[in-house]
Amino acid sequence: MSIVYQRDLAGVDWEAMKSILSRDAFDNGRTPAQLEASFANSFSTCIAHDGTQIVGTARVLSDGVCNAYIVDVWTLSAYRRRGIARTMMELLLPELQGQHVYLFTDHAADFYRKLGFVERPFGMEKVIGNWLQNDPGLVPVGVIGR
Numbered sequence: 484m485s486i487v488y489q490r491d492l493a494g495v496d497w498e499a500m501k502s503i504l505s506r507d508a509f510d511n512g513r514t515p516a517q518l519e520a521s522f523a524n525s526f527s528t529c530i531a532h533d534g535t536q537i538v539g540t541a542r543v544l545s546d547g548v549c550n551a552y553i554v555d556v557w558t559l560s561a562y563r564r565r566g567i568a569r570t571m572m573e574l575l576l577p578e579l580q581g582q583h584v585y586l587f588t589d590h591a592a593d594f595y596r597k598l599g600f601v602e603r604p605f606g607m608e609k610v611i612g613n614w615l616q617n618d619p620g621l622v623p624v625g626v627i628g629r
């Protein structure tokens with residue numbers, strides 16, 4: 484298995500990403516265009532490929548100074564426990580020197596513990612308006628449909 488870790492978004496097939504996330508039960512409802520916009524608007528991203536197959540994703544939201552948030556950490560089921568997510572995190576985290584990195588997880592706390600993350604008592608959340616109903620004006624021109 485030769486996994487390639489892509490650090491830019493050149494040539495990413497967003498339809499294929501949507502499809503494999505859906506088949507792997509890690510689809511949170513974003514359209515391919517919304518997937519593209521959310522990755523393009525991230526501070527940094529990592530997409531793992533086995534040949535033409537997308538087998539992992541991870542991305543960072545950050546202000547570049549003090550606060551970062553990790554999202555979309557996923558490894559295709561058949562490729563789990565081979566170090567792919569660890570490698571993606573080890574590529575992303577060193578670029579966040581000096582920052583407080585936060586994340587939320589339902590099922591993968593032990594994975595993050597192995598990377599040195601510690602639990603905080605509780606997080607809080609609120610969806611503003613309706614989930615994935617975005618103001619098109621918030622998406623940078625040139626991102627969608629590029």
Ligand SMILES: CC(C)(COP(=O)(O)OP(=O)(O)OC[C@H]1O[C@@H](n2cnc3c(N)ncnc32)[C@H](O)[C@@H]1OP(=O)(O)O)[C@@H](O)C(=O)NCCC(=O)NCCS
Nearest residue numbers: 556557558563564565566567568569587588591593594597
């Ligand atoms: C969590 C997830 C990303 C881990 O991906 P992965 O590629 O299998 O992880 P790795 O192989 O890099 O594992 C790194 C380490 O964490 C451990 N680990 C991975 N998943 C684990 C789990 N679910 N429970 C406990 N330990 C886990 C591995 O054994 C490994 O330990 P080691 O370094 O001591 O050998 C993957 O299981 C996944 O995509 N889950 C569904 C999506 C999800 O829940 N993502 C997190 C959203 S917050």
